[in-house]
Amino acid sequence: MYKMLGYKMLGAAMILAAGTFAAFAQGRAANSKRKYRDPVPSDVVKDPPPPASCAQPSISAMGVLVAGTAPGPARRHRGPVARARPTHRPAARIRDLRGRRQGFRGAQDCVLGTSLLCDRAGARADVDFTAPYVLIEGTYMVLKDSPSRWWPTSIAPACDRGRGGLRLRPLPHAHLKTRPWCGRRPAADAP
Amino acid sequence: MIDLFLADKLEAAAGVKQPLVEYAATDPKVRVMDVASR
Numbered sequence: 001m002y003k004m005l006g007y008k009m010l011g012a013a014m015i016l017a018a019g020t021f022a023a024f025a026q027g028r029a030a031n032s033k034r035k036y037r038d039p040v041p042s043d044v045v046k047d048p049p050p051p052a053s054c055a056q057p058s059i060s061a062m063g064v065l066v067a068g069t070a071p072g073p074a075r076r077h078r079g080p081v082a083r084a085r086p087t088h089r090p091a092a093r094i095r096d097l098r099g100r101r102q103g104f105r106g107a108q109d110c111v112l113g114t115s116l117l118c119d120r121a122g123a124r125a126d127v128d129f130t131a132p133y134v135l136i137e138g139t140y141m142v143l144k145d146s147p148s149r150w151w152p153t154s155i156a157p158a159c160d161r162g163r164g165g166l167r168l169r170p171l172p173h174a175h176l177k178t179r180p181w182c183g184r185r186p187a188a189d190a191p
Numbered sequence: 192m193i194d195l196f197l198a199d200k201l202e203a204a205a206g207v208k209q210p211l212v213e214y215a216a217t218d219p220k221v222r223v224m225d226v227a228s229r
Contacts, residue, residue: 139208140224141196141215146203 193214196204204211208223215223 139206139211141193141204141206141211141221142202142224144220144222146222 192206212223215221
């Protein structure tokens with residue numbers, strides 16, 4: 001009889017220990033979630049659009065936001081694009097877009113390119129851009145012996161105001177020169 | 192953009208960080224402003 005009672009107590013102790021362990025583990029997981037801080041602003045769409053088929057006439061595509069422009073509400077930019085291929089590239093690989101003429105100029109943000117391209121040669125489709133959710137880190141390059149140590153972000157050439165010849169208020173004797181594709185709607189041809 | 196910066200002898204070139212850093216690593220005449228220099 002005492003043996004049975006001992007087994008029951010042992011079983012109860014094991015159940016209690018398992019429950020305690022599970023509660024502790026859940027608490028740890030919840031704490032770790034609370035500690036995570038997302039660097040992306042909350043009003044920026046972070047989830048990539050679903051992969052699209054090249055056969056679809058309209059493709060949801062990534063938009064990219066030039067550093068220095070504030071993320072705003074969702075905007076839709078439409079523009080022709082050729083040869084699209086679904087590749088959800090992270091911002092770290094944005095260099096792959098360098099030199100490609102796929103930029104779209106929005107109302108306030110300069111969308112440099114799209115990561116959603118189609119391989120179908122000659123395919124053309126209108127691209128609906130979601131709200132920009134890939135933030136590009138911008139920087140400045142100067143000559144090695146340049147005395148410039150800091151460049152006010154207020155003069156960062158966001159494309160909507162980066163018109164060539166624009167006088168810079170903080171630097172009255174300076175003006176901006178921009179690449180043509182950044183200041184106007186680019187051609188639709190892809191490389 | 193980099194060619195414009197070099198050809199016109201401009202004070203600074205603004206652009207996406209990755210390609211600028213990549214180019215600066217190959218050209219000893221230029222440097223990229225990083226966060227530490229601000």
